[in-house]
Amino acid sequence: MKLTTLFLASFLFLLSFSLPLLAQETDPTNAIAIAESDYRHQFDQYRDAYNSFTLAKSQWLSSLNLKTEQEALQAAKLAASARVDVMTSYTRWLRLQLLQFTSTYEKAANLAARLEELNSWYLTHKTNIQAAGSTPAFDQVMVEYSDPQAKINRDALYSTAQTELKVAQLAYYQHYSRAIYDPVLKALQDKTDIPEVEQGLSRIDQLGKEINDELDSISTFGGTLEAESFNPVQYFRKVNERLSEVHSKQITLLNLMIELESRYVRN
Numbered sequence: 001m002k003l004t005t006l007f008l009a010s011f012l013f014l015l016s017f018s019l020p021l022l023a024q025e026t027d028p029t030n031a032i033a034i035a036e037s038d039y040r041h042q043f044d045q046y047r048d049a050y051n052s053f054t055l056a057k058s059q060w061l062s063s064l065n066l067k068t069e070q071e072a073l074q075a076a077k078l079a080a081s082a083r084v085d086v087m088t089s090y091t092r093w094l095r096l097q098l099l100q101f102t103s104t105y106e107k108a109a110n111l112a113a114r115l116e117e118l119n120s121w122y123l124t125h126k127t128n129i130q131a132a133g134s135t136p137a138f139d140q141v142m143v144e145y146s147d148p149q150a151k152i153n154r155d156a157l158y159s160t161a162q163t164e165l166k167v168a169q170l171a172y173y174q175h176y177s178r179a180i181y182d183p184v185l186k187a188l189q190d191k192t193d194i195p196e197v198e199q200g201l202s203r204i205d206q207l208g209k210e211i212n213d214e215l216d217s218i219s220t221f222g223g224t225l226e227a228e229s230f231n232p233v234q235y236f237r238k239v240n241e242r243l244s245e246v247h248s249k250q251i252t253l254l255n256l257m258i259e260l261e262s263r264y265v266r267n
Contacts, residue, residue: 024115029100031096033091039093042086042088042089042090045085046081046086049075049081049082053076053079053099055075057075057204077132077138080138081129081130084122085126088119088124091122092115092119094115094158095115095119096165098111098168101165101168101171101172104168104172105164105171107164107168107219108165111160111164117192118154125145128141128144139155162218163239167243170215171237174184174211174215174250177253180211184257185204188261189201191264194264196260196264199236203256207253211246211253214245214246214249217242217244218242218243218246
């Protein structure tokens with residue numbers, strides 16, 4: 001009996017870079033907080049189930065009798081089911097975060113729908129796990145999960161969703177900052193005879209275009225992740241660098257707006 005496909009290196013690898021991105025971004029609303037709590041609980045449950053599977057597998061390999069084989073199979077099914085619970089709870093948490101931004105970021109709804117489809121697939125996969133009555137049947141279910149292209153597609157979807165969540169947050173910041181400071185811009189337009197105001201408005205316009213172009217570019221980059229050469233670690237390193245640059249420009253723009261307002265609008 002193989003039981004090798006229960007090793008979750010790809011999933012743990014995904015988790016290693018997804019948590020730093022998302023853990024600090026949780027919305028305080030009740031549904032999202034509950035989803036995050038459930039995800040962390042399911043991950044703890046998975047650890048226990050996987051440890052039990054490891055022990056049962058070791059006992060079977062030592063004795064090689066039917067009783068320990070069946071015990072190892074049952075432990076493997078429990079661990080595989082627990083893994084599904086981790087993935088569905090994580091996917092739900094990510095989906096709920098995206099749904100916050102559907103009114104200000106059009107891609108959020110589409111990605112949330114794709115994540116919901118993935119969760120439906122996970123539930124079918126769990127049903128197949130629980131229905132497996134023999135080691136060969138279980139191994140076949142695990143082979144379907146471990147299909148290399150399917151894994152790439154899942155990883156790419158998660159990576160895209162996490163990237164778009166970041167972009168959505170920055171776009172939300174951009175949207176509401178603009179709504180607040182539009183009256184200030186209008187007031188400054190009447191003072192373009194002042195060189196500092198004219199220069200400031202020109203810089204604001206330039207920064208705004210750079211921010212929007214960069215957000216579009218990052219989003220487009222996130223939509224090209226189906227290639228077989230996709231490397232999550234390299235991808236997130238590049239994306240985080242670019243997102244940090246965008247946020248820095250947003251802060252620069254906001255500070256410039258505040259300075260112009262305090263000097264030429266309030267006075």
